[in-house]
Each structure stands twice: as C-alpha cells, then as structure tokens.
Amino acid sequence: MAPDQRIVLKPIGFVRTQAMGDEVKDKTRTSQIIVHHELTEALAGIEDFSHLFVLFWLHEISGEQRKTLKVHPRGRKDLPLLGVFATRTMLRPNPIGLTLVELVKVEGNVLTVRGLDALDGTPVLDIKPFDPWDTAKDAKVPRWWTKLNEKAQPP
Amino acid sequence: MAPDQRIVLKPIGFVRTQAMGDEVKDKTRTSQIIVHHELTEALAGIEDFSHLFVLFWLHEISGEQRKTLKVHPRGRKDLPLLGVFATRTMLRPNPIGLTLVELVKVEGNVLTVRGLDALDGTPVLDIKPFDPWDTAKDAKVPRWWTKLNEKAQPP
Numbered sequence: 001m002a003p004d005q006r007i008v009l010k011p012i013g014f015v016r017t018q019a020m021g022d023e024v025k026d027k028t029r030t031s032q033i034i035v036h037h038e039l040t041e042a043l044a045g046i047e048d049f050s051h052l053f054v055l056f057w058l059h060e061i062s063g064e065q066r067k068t069l070k071v072h073p074r075g076r077k078d079l080p081l082l083g084v085f086a087t088r089t090m091l092r093p094n095p096i097g098l099t100l101v102e103l104v105k106v107e108g109n110v111l112t113v114r115g116l117d118a119l120d121g122t123p124v125l126d127i128k129p130f131d132p133w134d135t136a137k138d139a140k141v142p143r144w145w146t147k148l149n150e151k152a153q154p155p
Numbered sequence: 156m157a158p159d160q161r162i163v164l165k166p167i168g169f170v171r172t173q174a175m176g177d178e179v180k181d182k183t184r185t186s187q188i189i190v191h192h193e194l195t196e197a198l199a200g201i202e203d204f205s206h207l208f209v210l211f212w213l214h215e216i217s218g219e220q221r222k223t224l225k226v227h228p229r230g231r232k233d234l235p236l237l238g239v240f241a242t243r244t245m246l247r248p249n250p251i252g253l254t255l256v257e258l259v260k261v262e263g264n265v266l267t268v269r270g271l272d273a274l275d276g277t278p279v280l281d282i283k284p285f286d287p288w289d290t291a292k293d294a295k296v297p298r299w300w301t302k303l304n305e306k307a308q309p310p
Contacts, residue, residue, distance in 0.1 A: 007251045007278070009162040009213050011192060012240075035240075039248065041224040043237035048297035055210075055251060057162050069196040083199035085167075085190075085282040091195065094164045094280045096210060098253070100289050116296040125249045131300060134255050135290040142203035144271065 011057065011123035013109070015116065024117045030104055031109040033124055040109040044126075050132035054116055057123040058095035077144045078137055084099050097122075100130060117137045160177055166212065166278035168264075170271065179272045185259055188266040188279055195264040198282075202261045202309055207286035212278040213250035218248050228287060234299045252277075 015026065017031035018107075033045060033054065038069035073079045085096045101113040111127070120155070172179065172186035180184075188209065201207070215230045216299060223246035238248045256268035266282070 001167075002273060005166070005278075007164040007166070007280070009164065009221075009251075011160070011162070012248050014279070016285055038242075039224065040286060042238040042240045044225060044236060045235060045241035045297065048295075049241065050293070050295035051291040053253060053255070057250075067233060069194065080200060083197040083201060085194075085197045086200035086204065086284055088283055088286075092281060093167050093197075094210075096164075096251075096281050098208060098210070098283060100291060102291070121272075125162070126247060126251050128243055129300075130291060131243075131296050132292055132294070132304075136206040136257070136285060139287070140204070141204035141207070141283055141286050142200065145284075149287075 008063045009057075009125055011125060012036060012127070013043065013124045014126060015056065015118045015120060015122040017116070017118070017120045019120075022058070024119055030112055031116045031118070033113060033116070033127070035108055035109040035111065035124075037055065037116045043106060043109070043111070044102070046111070046127070046129065049129040050103060052063060052101055052103050053100050053128045053130055054101055054113070054124060055128070056097045056118050056119070057125055058090045058097050059123055060119070061090055061095040066093050066095060068092070073144060073148050076148070107154040164212075164280055166280060167191060168279045170211065170275060170277040172271070172273070172275045174275075177231070179274055185267055185269045186201045186206075186273070187269045188271070190264040190266065190269060192264055196264070198261060198264070200259070201266070201282070204284040205258060207256055207258050207268065208283045208285055208289070209250060209254050209256055209265045209268070209273070209279060210281040210283070211254075211273050212251045212280055213252050214278055215274070216245055216250040218225070221248050221250060223247070226304050228299060230258065231303070232304060242272045251280065
C-alpha cells in the first residue's frame with residue numbers, strides 16, 4: 001500500500017443521545033447506537049457480551065485540527081505538553097474515538113449502551129465485543145494521567 | 156453528516172515484522188510501528204505508558220469481504236454462526252483492527268511493541284494509550300468465546 005493512499009470508510013450507524021456537550025462524558029448515561037438496517041444481521045449474538053468497544057468518527061474535528069501534534073491534556077496548562085498519540089485527545093490525524101461501553105439492551109438494529117461519550121449524530125465505524133485479551137492487569141500510566149483523573153477514578 | 160458520506164483516512168505509519176501468516180498471532184513476538192517522520196512529535200510522552208491500543212487497517216480485506224454479515228468464529232463450524240459485530244473477525248464493513256500491545260521501546264519515530272497481530276506493511280491508523288477506563292473487571296463473554304480460547308487463555 002502506497003504511503004499516501006487514502007482509506008475510505010462508511011459509517012455503520014450513528015449515535016442517538018439526549019446528552020449535550022460535556023454531559024456525554026457522564027459514564028452513567030445511556031445512549032443508543034442505531035445500526036443501519038441492512039447491517040442488523042451483523043449484530044446476531046452480540047447480546048451475550050456485557051461490554052463492547054465502540055469506534056466512532058469525531059466528525060466535528062476539522063482538517064486543520066487533524067494537524068495538531070501536541071496538546072495539554074484537556075487543555076490544562078498545569079499538565080505537560082504531550083504528543084497526541086500519548087493522549088486520548090480528539091485532535092489527532094485520524095479522529096477515531098474508542099470507548100468501552102456496557103451493553104444494556106439489543107432491540108433489532110438498536111443497541112442501548114452505557115458510557116458512550118459521543119455526541120448525538122456521531123457516525124459509528126465499528127463495534128467490537130470486549131474480551132479478556134483487551135486488558136492488561138499490570139498497566140502503568142503516567143503521573144499526569146492520575147492527576148487528571150483523581151476526581152473520577154474508574155470503578 | 157449524511158448517512159452515505161465517506162470518511163477518508165490517511166495512515167500514520169505502518170507495521171514492520173518478520174512474522175509471516177499465523178505467526179503474527181503469537182502474543183510473545185515483538186514488531187515495530189514505523190510512524191511517519193512528520194508525526195514523530197506526536198509520540199512525545201508515550202513512553203510513560205506500558206500498554207497501547209493500536210488501530211490498523213486490514214488492507215488485505217476486499218470490498219466483497221466487507222459485505223460479510225455473519226461468520227463462524229475463526230471458520231470453526233462447531234461454533235455458532237454469529238454477526239460480525241459479535242466477533243473480532245477481520246471480515247467487517249470497516250476492517251479496522253484493534254489490538255492491545257505492550258510498549259517495549261521508543262526510538263525516534265519507531266515503537267517496538269509486543270503482541271501486535273498485524274502483518275508486515277499493515278497501515279496504522281491511530282495509537283492510543285491504554286488506561287484504566289478501557290477495562291471492565293466484571294465483563295462477561297459467551298460460552299463459544301471461552302471454548303475458542305481454552306488453549307490460549309490471556310494472562
């Protein structure tokens with residue numbers, strides 16, 4: 001594959017949520033993933049997993065923002081200036097969001113999930129079941145990460 | 156965003172590995188991610204994480220294969236026929252691979268990682284640091300998954 005080749009994706013569905021702005025970061029909220037009707041069959045068996053990874057397209061990020069190389073995490077100047085690949089910032093060359101969600105319910109082509117931090121209308125690119133290979137018990141994170149998350153530690 | 160809109164991505168680098176075919180599934184093997192030179196700065200600070208998610212483009216999947224809706228996991232007919240979104244098959248509408256890897260070493264624009272199941276030359280789309288929000292301690296998987304992985308349980 002030539003290094004300048006373009007990759008073309010088509011959304012498999014979109015997010016529906018009542019949450020506005022920063023409300024989407026509330027991990028207790030539920031939202032829906034509306035999968036395109038012609039792909040409903042591709043959900044068969046997904047209800048047997050409790051958690052999913054959702055890959056979505058951060059469609060509000062501009063071409064100019066995709067050129068960002070360094071950021072302060074969440075704009076906080078008290079935290080170090082870091083490369084975008086060392087953070088989960090939305091400002092990245094390929095603005096794909098990746099979030100682990102809890103699967104609450106499956107009804108036809110609609111998944112109800114908890115913890116998806118995506119705005120209403122966000123295009124969804126892929127859905128993958130979470131399994132034990134996706135975790136590292138002994139994972140280390142830097143000090144700035146712990147500082148950033150001290151008010152909202154994961155369960 | 157119109158439902159038929161196309162999303163265009165550009166690789167941020169590529170995979171270099173000596174592993175051929177199924178050898179890439181060996182979780183103990185290391186491989187390199189060669190990040191494009193102009194993005195080297197975007198790696199600053201990544202060395203402080205022990206684990207990363209790598210998103211890569213499964214470039215050997217054809218347009219026809221992307222239309223697959225159901226599969227037997229790894230082609231095993233003794234396992235149920237499932238929707239592609241209920242499995243980690245490469246045959247999916249947007250063939251993006253997602254693998255958790257251990258970060259071994261960072262040298263300029265080259266990351267050495269352990270456990271990346273991608274072929275030599277695979278285009279890399281994104282690199283994200285793994286953090287405690289990416290895991291679910293109480294995750295449930297179906298019986299077929301346990302059966303499929305009984306010979307190679309994650310650590």
